[in-house]
Amino acid sequence: MPHHLMNLRHVPDDEADDIRDLFEREEVRYYETPPSFWGISMGGFWVHDDDEAERARQLLAGYQRQRQSQQQLEWQERVARGEAGYGSMLRRHPLRMLAAIIALGIIVGVSLLPYLRMG
Template identity: 45%
Template sequence: MTTLLLNLRRVPDDEADEVRALLEQHQILFYETAPSMWGISSGGIWLTQPDDRERAKALLADYQQERARRQREAYEEAQREGTAPTLAGRLREQPLRVAGLFVVVLVLLLVTLLPFLTLG
């Protein structure tokens, strides 16, 4: 019976590639399903051999801890260099998008609060 090892929803391409390489390096058989056209299913990496499940889970846990450490270090380095993304930076880079999101949030708040404001 096949086992889902990694759901690919919101998984960056480089991480998925590294997981595939890790499985191939350790000779664990797997296959991949593609995301659906309508976004209902996001795809995944599946193990074909039930015996590989525990070993693959342990490898994936170690990999994820190492990746988290690397990403944290990269973020801290970007903060030290002043290249980490900030709200002010996003506002400078994408002013129309930020303004649009602000308007959408305002409209949602208005629609939500309007019935309570008109009660009295």
């Protein structure tokens, strides 16, 4: 019976490539189904064998821990340089941020309008 190892929907290409390289390097017998364009099927990495599934899950868990710490470190470096967060978005794209704030205000206003008219 097939074992689904990982969903590929919203997975960055570099992460999927790293996982393919990991499985090839560790000689995991896997196959891949791509996510559909319309979002109906999720796609993913699969194996057939129970033992192979357990080994692949352990490899994936180790990879995910390593990637998470790497991504957190990169995020902290970007924050320290002032390249991340709302402040940097406001400096880089002031009109986009202003439009988003106005849109958010309109949505909140329209949502609350029935309750404000009750009183």
